[in-house]
Amino acid sequence: MKLSEFEESKYGGGNNGDFLRLEEGDNRVRIVSEFAPRVTHFKKGPCTENENCPFCNEGDKPSYKFLCHVIERKTKLFKIAEFGVTIIKQLKQLSLDPEYKFQITPEYDVNIKRVGKDKETTYTVVPARENSPLTEEEKKVIATLKHPMMIVEMLNKSKKSETPPSTTSQTQETEEINVDDIPF
Ligand SMILES: [Zn+2]
DSSP, X not given: OOGGGXXXXXXXXXXXXXXXXXXXXXXXXXXOSOOEEEEEETTTEEOOSSTTOHHHHTTOOOEEEEEEEEEETTTTEEEEEEEOHHHHHHHHHHHHSTTTOOSSSOSSOEXXXXXXXXXXXXXXXXXXXXXXXXXXXXXXHHTTOOOHHHHHHHHHHSOGGGSOOSOSOTTOOOOOOOGGGSOO
16 A cells, blocks of 8 residues: 555554565665564464463474564555564664664664575665655554554464464564454
8 A cells, every 4th residue: 555545544543454574685664663572383373471371381482573563665555564583683783873773763764685595594684874754644654553562462362273374484584474364
């Protein structure tokens, strides 16, 4: 959806349905929300992160992902990004760097460079050299977005079989999620 085509009345809570898919090469995005952690067991379900988790008790290790809203610059679409630890670590470094520091969201775009395939995949976060302000139109949409924590809750509530694979490879930073399965 192009921002110019965005109708708040039609979408109610903003466009919360599409997941960002990181393609080989450049993936320029603007992070526009805070992150919410999502802890899941591959093909099993969400992890409760305590002694009551049946999957942890089976000896299964959960995987950690972090959800946020982004604007995908290539398509100008708002999408939900699900980043793994390697990307989050790099964003954290930026947030602490004197030149790039930020509290919740950066005032610049970032390019997530994906190189290689499968287990050899690497992700490098490259910040834009200049800050760029969000447009009024973008700000309007951002104000309607669901908190990422709510999206995590909704994903966790969706049926186990619809939970996307989360540990097919440690290097896969985003997963394909069937948007129709998510009760937004
Ligand atoms: Zn668990």
